[in-house]
């Protein structure tokens with residue numbers, strides 16, 4: 001299904017008076033409001049194909065009803081999200097969960113919905129029925145060259161699918177690691193991973209990138225072969241300029257200062273982009289901004305400062321993606337909330353008085369530095385997000401419009417109550 005624009009406009013009309021009052025109130029205090037709104041209007045976050053169905057845990061999965069049954073329906077769902085928030089104009093596919101059998105038709109459908117294809121993701125963390133060798137003991141790091149070769153070929157196949165769809169990046173996350181001390185020779189595992197990645201790198205088209213994701217634990221619980229940003233950065237550096245490090249917010253040990261990691265990677269030109277989510281304990285993959293919105297703001301503060309320092313475009317300089325999925329919310333509502341939270345953190349970071357912050361840092365005025373940051377963080381920027389969405393033809397309040405227009409009810413009527421999307 002697709003949303004008719006006049007229905008969104010009608011709901012905006014009902015919300016407009018209150019919005020207008022709130023927007024004028026905040027806009028009066030912002031220098032360069034037009035430039036700020038233009039940045040918000042240009043900002044988009046890619047939606048992962050695996051987050052459009054209700055996520056499961058290892059204990060079970062509770063389908064939410066009206067889930068997309070095919071890649072076409074997943075595209076339609078992203079189209080719905082984008083129609084509402086005008087900030088989700090791309091989809092990140094996961095192979096083999098979402099193999100585009102007819103790439104031309106899929107591409108045409110995406111274009112019709114105003115969407116394009118973000119990074120493609122390979123999967124060597126589970127066995128597929130047709131494959132010859134098992135990934136039980138890893139893939140790109142495996143001790144057996146035949147297994148490594150199979151994993152390399154899978155990645156090159158994913159690139160091929162991506163080329164057909166117009167993607168420009170391959171995102172690699174490996175579950176390779178060990179569960180027990182002594183199981184692996186760490187250097188051997190790293191060298192094998194590097195050699196495998198070098199083969200993949202050699203097969204990348206000229207205008208492609210490879211993004212190397214890291215994660216400290218899970219599904220392996222003693223070591224992960226690409227366990228932290230240092231290991232990812234080392235691989236990306238050895239591979240070459242097309243390779244960089246992908247930061248997934250849930251892939252850190254508790255208490256890790258992610259904003260500092262981001263700052264240094266960006267300084268070195270090795271920050272590929274983000275997988276946004278939120279967590280309280282580990283890789284919880286909860287809705288962005290639901291647990292720790294202040295951390296998200298601090299990360300965006302480093303991003304904005306670092307992107308500006310390198311003269312990079314905020315919207316296109318690095319990859320912005322959501323990687324979240326859980327088991328109790330409506331997936332579309334969850335994604336709308338996540339994109340909204342990301343835009344709020346971005347807008348707050350844009351409001352930071354950089355001159356005052358720098359002056360405070362240079363004079364070691366610690367209290368003032370905190371005041372400057374928190375003045376931005378404590379600003380209710382939602383009217384700015386709403387104004388940018390309205391100007392782009394989206395909804396003033398995407399989640400409220402989704403509910404008002406009874407989108408999920410219509411999806412259930414079309415697709416049925418007991419549908420299960422492929423994915424997590």
Ligand SMILES: [Mn+2]
Pocket residue numbers: 173213248275323
């Ligand atoms: Mn991820």
